[in-house]
Amino acid sequence: MKNRFVEKLAALAELSADDRRALESATIRPRQYPAKHDLIREGDTPGPMFVMLSGWACRYKILPSGARQITAFLMPGDACDLHVGMLREMDHGIQTITAAQVATISRGEMQMMMDGHPGIARAMYTAQLVDEGIMRAWIVSMGRRSSIERVAHLICELYLRARAIGLAGDAEFALPLSQVILADALGMTPVHINRVIRELRLSGAMALQGGNLKIHDPVKLVTTAGFDENYLHRRLG
Amino acid sequence: MKNRFVEKLAALAELSADDRRALESATIRPRQYPAKHDLIREGDTPGPMFVMLSGWACRYKILPSGARQITAFLMPGDACDLHVGMLREMDHGIQTITAAQVATISRGEMQMMMDGHPGIARAMYTAQLVDEGIMRAWIVSMGRRSSIERVAHLICELYLRARAIGLAGDAEFALPLSQVILADALGMTPVHINRVIRELRLSGAMALQGGNLKIHDPVKLVTTAGFDENYLHRRLG
DNA sequence: CGAAGGGTTGATCAATTTCAATCGCGGTGG
DNA sequence: CCACCGCGATTGAAATTGATCAACCCTTCG
Numbered sequence: 001m002k003n004r005f006v007e008k009l010a011a012l013a014e015l016s017a018d019d020r021r022a023l024e025s026a027t028i029r030p031r032q033y034p035a036k037h038d039l040i041r042e043g044d045t046p047g048p049m050f051v052m053l054s055g056w057a058c059r060y061k062i063l064p065s066g067a068r069q070i071t072a073f074l075m076p077g078d079a080c081d082l083h084v085g086m087l088r089e090m091d092h093g094i095q096t097i098t099a100a101q102v103a104t105i106s107r108g109e110m111q112m113m114m115d116g117h118p119g120i121a122r123a124m125y126t127a128q129l130v131d132e133g134i135m136r137a138w139i140v141s142m143g144r145r146s147s148i149e150r151v152a153h154l155i156c157e158l159y160l161r162a163r164a165i166g167l168a169g170d171a172e173f174a175l176p177l178s179q180v181i182l183a184d185a186l187g188m189t190p191v192h193i194n195r196v197i198r199e200l201r202l203s204g205a206m207a208l209q210g211g212n213l214k215i216h217d218p219v220k221l222v223t224t225a226g227f228d229e230n231y232l233h234r235r236l237g
Numbered sequence: 238m239k240n241r242f243v244e245k246l247a248a249l250a251e252l253s254a255d256d257r258r259a260l261e262s263a264t265i266r267p268r269q270y271p272a273k274h275d276l277i278r279e280g281d282t283p284g285p286m287f288v289m290l291s292g293w294a295c296r297y298k299i300l301p302s303g304a305r306q307i308t309a310f311l312m313p314g315d316a317c318d319l320h321v322g323m324l325r326e327m328d329h330g331i332q333t334i335t336a337a338q339v340a341t342i343s344r345g346e347m348q349m350m351m352d353g354h355p356g357i358a359r360a361m362y363t364a365q366l367v368d369e370g371i372m373r374a375w376i377v378s379m380g381r382r383s384s385i386e387r388v389a390h391l392i393c394e395l396y397l398r399a400r401a402i403g404l405a406g407d408a409e410f411a412l413p414l415s416q417v418i419l420a421d422a423l424g425m426t427p428v429h430i431n432r433v434i435r436e437l438r439l440s441g442a443m444a445l446q447g448g449n450l451k452i453h454d455p456v457k458l459v460t461t462a463g464f465d466e467n468y469l470h471r472r473l474g
Numbered sequence: 475c476g477a478a479g480g481g482t483t484g485a486t487c488a489a490t491t492t493c494a495a496t497c498g499c500g501g502t503g504g
Numbered sequence: 505c506c507a508c509c510g511c512g513a514t515t516g517a518a519a520t521t522g523a524t525c526a527a528c529c530c531t532t533c534g
Binding site: 059061063064065067068069071072083084086087088089091092122125126128129132133135136137138139140142143144145184185186187226230231233 | 296298300301302304305306308309320321323324325326328329359362363365366369370372373374375376377379380381382421422423424463467468470
Binding site for chain 2: 511512513514515
């Protein structure tokens with residue numbers, strides 16, 4: 001059973017066997033959560049760092065109107081909030097989407113690990129930069145891409161992220177996101193998401209059904225998304 | 238003449254006199270750039286860290302269609318890309334909006350400064366967290382706020398940021414952003430920005446003219462924005 | 475069996491973009 | 505000195521995207 005956290009960091013920076021052991025022992029005791037479980041809520045005092053070992057989660061914010069906006073998806077291997085303990089309170093919540101195994105690492109423990117393992121520190125900082133790049137890409141999508149481009153772009157991003165951690169097949173991966181969740185992430189209505197997905201299916205680019213996404217025409221998908229994978233900064237080989 | 242960088246960091250974490258001296262000497266020799274000057278372009282190899290000492294700049298991305306999306310505004314005191322030297326190439330550009338004084342700090346120098354001055358390290362990490370909070374707030378705005386709410390929300394953010402660095406008066410501050418730039422930041426058309434600004438003026442909430450923004454009715458502005466300043470994580474007095 | 479959640483579809487409505495023009499102002503070359 | 509140019513702001517009208525409202529279907533699950 002692979003440790004997705006170690007896998008992901010190893011893809012971002014060179015890790016020694018010792019680095020890997022440290023990361024593995026820090027995440028040896030994950031907790032299991034059901035779907036739709038709040039790991040932390042807006043207004044809570046920040047606690048330890050979360051590490052997703054399996055399952056998906058999201059950051060989200062609820063507006064006064066009751067509308068929800070998802071600001072990030074967390075996939076296996078993703079850690080969140082390296083430094084967040086410095087803040088007084090959370091400005092958003094984090095909730096599981098599927099059942100998930102989540103490890104926690106205290107701020108002190110993480111600090112010690114990064115002090116003693118420069119490779120880990122490098123990988124964590126790079127992961128942070130990638131996350132920021134993803135946030136910027138989301139801003140670009142929301143601001144300047146049409147609904148069909150937005151959906152296609154998100155699918156491209158999620159496919160590459162899934163593939164980077166060994167969760168995607170050749171042109172297919174498990175995408176456990178309901179249309180409501182996609183709508184909340186992309187700033188659209190579920191109704192419109194549904195139509196856009198149909199349009200992408202009819203165009204032959206991709207198909208999403210039963211939590212499984214198949215990319216039928218990668219070139220078409222990438223061009224309709226205007227996707228440039230540069231921002232994900234994946235290390236070669 | 239105040240050093241806005243030191244001011245800003247001091248507002249985020251306790252800084253000793255020695256910390257301040259270190260920051261000041263690192264930014265003693267800023268360069269002057271004209272408006273609309275690219276500090277770094279998408280595709281460039283990342284260089285040193287930039288520190289804005291005066292003037293405004295923005296991060297931006299150009300899409301294949303030629304459309305531009307601004308993903309962040311940089312104001313005096315803002316530094317960018319603490320760790321960005323780890324990446325192979327920039328996934329976006331940074332351009333001055335007004336004439337600006339910009340200091341550069343090499344990655345090595347910054348590392349040494351943070352190693353030797355824990356207060357500086359704390360302040361930098363907190364600044365980073367605030368920047369991430371701002372990005373998330375932008376995503377929320379673009380996804381789930383109407384155009385008038387978006388504009389009002391951005392104005393609230395910029396006012397508080399300006400005030401935090403002593404650049405805002407009681408209910409007024411210099412906002413050197415053209416309607417085209419606001420449009421590129423908020424994912425709208427300049428035409429519509431114009432109408433929304435008029436609407437906000439007619440409602441008595443605020444007025445923007447000649448690069449100066451006056452808040453006539455703070456309560457109205459905040460409520461139409463649905464603004465919650467929590468995410469800016471400003472330290473108490 | 476009934477209810478709930480997720481997906482799908484049609485019809486209508488509203489927000490925003492697009493297109494097209496005009497205006498004012500500061501700079502600049504003749 | 506002044507006509508001309510370019511940029512930013514402003515306004516109107518038409519076109520379009522995506523939201524809203526309202527069903528209906530299917531599957532799962534208590």
